[in-house]
Amino acid sequence: MAKQGIDIIDCDVHISLRGGHDLLPYMPDAMKRRLLESGTGALYSGYYSPVGVPRKDAAPPGGGPAASDPDFLVEQLIDQHQIDYALLTGTMYDVSSGHDADYAAAIVSAYNDYVLDHWIGKHPSFKGTVAVSTIDPQLAAREIDRLGQHPDMVAVIMSSAARMPFGQRFYHPIYEAAERQGLPVMIHPGTEGAGSTNGPTAAGYPSYYLEWHTCLSQTFMAHLVSLVCEGVFEKYPKLKFVLVEGGVAWLPHLMWRLDKNYKALRSQVPWLKKMPSQYIREHCYLTTQPIEEPDRPGDLITLFNMIDAENMLLFSSDYPHWDFDDPHAILRTMPADMKRKIYYENAKQLFKL
Amino acid sequence: MSVHFVAEVEEIPEGHRKIVQVGKRSIGIFNIRGEYYALLNYCPHYGAELCKGIVSGTTMESKVYEYIYGKDQEIIRCPWHGWEFDIKTGCSLFDEKVRAKRYEVIVQEGRIGLVLGASSSEAKGEQ
Numbered sequence: 001m002a003k004q005g006i007d008i009i010d011c012d013v014h015i016s017l018r019g020g021h022d023l024l025p026y027m028p029d030a031m032k033r034r035l036l037e038s039g040t041g042a043l044y045s046g047y048y049s050p051v052g053v054p055r056k057d058a059a060p061p062g063g064g065p066a067a068s069d070p071d072f073l074v075e076q077l078i079d080q081h082q083i084d085y086a087l088l089t090g091t092m093y094d095v096s097s098g099h100d101a102d103y104a105a106a107i108v109s110a111y112n113d114y115v116l117d118h119w120i121g122k123h124p125s126f127k128g129t130v131a132v133s134t135i136d137p138q139l140a141a142r143e144i145d146r147l148g149q150h151p152d153m154v155a156v157i158m159s160s161a162a163r164m165p166f167g168q169r170f171y172h173p174i175y176e177a178a179e180r181q182g183l184p185v186m187i188h189p190g191t192e193g194a195g196s197t198n199g200p201t202a203a204g205y206p207s208y209y210l211e212w213h214t215c216l217s218q219t220f221m222a223h224l225v226s227l228v229c230e231g232v233f234e235k236y237p238k239l240k241f242v243l244v245e246g247g248v249a250w251l252p253h254l255m256w257r258l259d260k261n262y263k264a265l266r267s268q269v270p271w272l273k274k275m276p277s278q279y280i281r282e283h284c285y286l287t288t289q290p291i292e293e294p295d296r297p298g299d300l301i302t303l304f305n306m307i308d309a310e311n312m313l314l315f316s317s318d319y320p321h322w323d324f325d326d327p328h329a330i331l332r333t334m335p336a337d338m339k340r341k342i343y344y345e346n347a348k349q350l351f352k353l
Numbered sequence: 354m355s356v357h358f359v360a361e362v363e364e365i366p367e368g369h370r371k372i373v374q375v376g377k378r379s380i381g382i383f384n385i386r387g388e389y390y391a392l393l394n395y396c397p398h399y400g401a402e403l404c405k406g407i408v409s410g411t412t413m414e415s416k417v418y419e420y421i422y423g424k425d426q427e428i429i430r431c432p433w434h435g436w437e438f439d440i441k442t443g444c445s446l447f448d449e450k451v452r453a454k455r456y457e458v459i460v461q462e463g464r465i466g467l468v469l470g471a472s473s474s475e476a477k478g479e480q
Contacts, residue, residue, distance in 0.1 A: 169418070230417070231417030231418065232417075234416075234417050235417045262447060263398075263434070263436050263445070263447045263448075264434050264435035264436055265435070266437070266446060266447050267411045267412045267437065267446075268412075270411075270412035270413060270414055270415045270419075270420065270421070271414070271415050271416060271417040271418070271419065273414060275447070275448075
């Protein structure tokens with residue numbers, strides 16, 4: 001299976017807890033009982049996947065959920081696909097769909113400590129991300145400051161399911177902290193439509209997981225436009241933002257539409273000093289998985305070329321989820337230079353690996 | 354280069370404009386606080402009659418979430434798509450390379466003249 005010849009940084013690897021009890025030793029005493037009685041407080045989207053979420057071959061032989069055993073993850077992902085670095089993006093996005101900011105913050109703090117104890121250092125490819133809840137950005141900022149200087153914590157990760165678009169000033173404490181700590185902010189889907197978050201599509205609640213998953217891009221588009229228009233990248237000029245698992249092929253049309261509208265409507269956002277697409281090019285990255293698969297594979301490369309996407313994309317596999325992308329199976333028609341950037345160099349530079 | 358007298362000063366009071374025809378060219382003349390400026394009545398975007406748009410000020414470059422109103426009377430918005438142009442320079446506000454053609458205006462003995470011609474006068478925004 002393994003093929004040689006390309007360096008790979010996998011920017012989306014979903015390690016998992018063996019169970020909620022893993023967090024108990026890291027929880028404040030006042031919260032332990034709640035964890036025992038109600039779990040992590042996760043509120044799921046309610047969309048049923050007929051293929052499940054984990055790959056069916058990813059259960060560790062020693063038991064436990066997929067990607068809960070570091071040794072088996074190394075064997076099945078890192079070694080088999082020859083991955084140089086894996087960003088452990090975890091599974092803690094659902095806390096942002098809850099209602100209790102302090103409990104959510106306690107859960108993500110415990111989770112981050114668990115990852116540092118049980119994963120980071122187990123293999124040289126493992127790099128951590130600081131999980132935060134977006135319910136209370138001040139608490140998120142505190143967590144970013146608590147762990148931001150850890151040498152193996154290379155980004156902040158939070159859910160893309162939200163109560164309002166991410167450019168709005170409510171969220172700015174997160175960006176201020178991330179910029180202060182030199183960490184890119186990553187957003188990842190998972191609970192769109194769950195709990196206190198907005199509906200998973202702009203038209204409302206669809207019926208099926210197929211629809212839910214296809215339309216995840218909508219939320220990403222709204223967040224990205226909001227980030228640019230609300231001046232986040234003017235206010236935090238060193239901030240980098242990574243859109244994980246939200247699709248890629250929509251990017252050209254969004255940049256074109258935004259720039260075109262800006263030409264007429266710039267007076268609403270006079271703090272923008274460049275064309276909106278330029279902020280996206282300079283500050284934002286998108287991960288590849290699940291990469292779109294057009295009937296003519298070359299069309300995707302053409303689309304990348306339209307917007308110089310090779311400098312904005314980062315390879316990701318989404319291991320161990322059902323729509324996993326094998327780095328050696330996707331994007332085979334991609335030119336070598338573009339491939340080197342997307343699979344390795346962009347992420348190496350962004351996460352300072 | 355030639356001067357075409359196209360209006361009397363009384364015809365264009367402060368804050369007003371007049372659109373005149375000079376040969377094949379339609380040109381708008383604007384009075385901004387007593388100074389006259391002229392733009393070709395043609396938007397470089399899709400060719401709308403630019404000089405028929407609304408004249409106003411706009412928001413100046415600012416810090417995030419700050420609004421500073423400026424350039425009062427100095428902005429024309431294309432009547433079709435709302436692009437803003439600085440009447441004094443012809444430049445659009447989103448990209449100074451996108452500009453409406455401007456002309457020099459002279460006033461002699463109460464008459465307003467447009468300076469037209471192939472040389473420097475058919476200015477492309479230079480002062």
